[in-house]
Amino acid sequence: MPPPETRALLLLLALAVAGQGVRYLLTRPGESPGGVQLLATLQPGSPRAQRDSAMQQGRPLGSGETIDVDRAPLSELTRLPRVGPRLAKAILADRTDHGPFGSLAGLDRVPGIGPALLQNLKQHVVFSGAVGSRGRGTGIPSGQAASCAEPAAPLSRCPTAPLNINSATVQQLDSLPGVGPAKAAAILRYRNEHGPFSSVGQLGQVPGLGPAAVERLQDRLTVH
Numbered sequence: 001m002p003p004p005e006t007r008a009l010l011l012l013l014a015l016a017v018a019g020q021g022v023r024y025l026l027t028r029p030g031e032s033p034g035g036v037q038l039l040a041t042l043q044p045g046s047p048r049a050q051r052d053s054a055m056q057q058g059r060p061l062g063s064g065e066t067i068d069v070d071r072a073p074l075s076e077l078t079r080l081p082r083v084g085p086r087l088a089k090a091i092l093a094d095r096t097d098h099g100p101f102g103s104l105a106g107l108d109r110v111p112g113i114g115p116a117l118l119q120n121l122k123q124h125v126v127f128s129g130a131v132g133s134r135g136r137g138t139g140i141p142s143g144q145a146a147s148c149a150e151p152a153a154p155l156s157r158c159p160t161a162p163l164n165i166n167s168a169t170v171q172q173l174d175s176l177p178g179v180g181p182a183k184a185a186a187i188l189r190y191r192n193e194h195g196p197f198s199s200v201g202q203l204g205q206v207p208g209l210g211p212a213a214v215e216r217l218q219d220r221l222t223v224h
Helices: 001-026 047-057 084-098 114-123 170-174 180-194 201-204 209-219
Strands: none
Touching: 001 201, 170 180, 201 209
């Protein structure tokens, strides 16, 4: 047998012997040779722990299972259907700034949540908080009472006279809760194309504004 082939054969035999030695050292007494689990020795924060955490967060809701949107942490909000991490963070940020939602209509104030998603979430969410609880019954978030005296205070945080949607600027419309730049521009575009609004309810004809949004804005707007 040529010398190169001999060396190759000896190398293969050496690797086989080394493999058997490693298996013997790592196998517990009474455990089958194939039962070695290297990840079992890893501490929290290991790839296995991170994998289990990701699986927990991605676990879909079971039949009849609901999530309290007024109290749930980010990991639970992410489990809601069609929400995902980015929108879950927006929900959590809005709840931190403005207090509990209290209902589906309150949840509609979060940018990125519209009528279709609310309908999809309806059977999966509950609300244990009361709207305006951070403002001690006034509807004003904690720490914002003093700023309401300032001329530039946002309409969404202060009790003010209703805003006339037939003369409001895009900046004023943007300051309304749950409206944002895109919906404010859509309202202005609809007004320019169809003329003045005859009622606040007509806002429901603006693309992106559903019944829940119109109901929430009803007391904040006027057409006169």
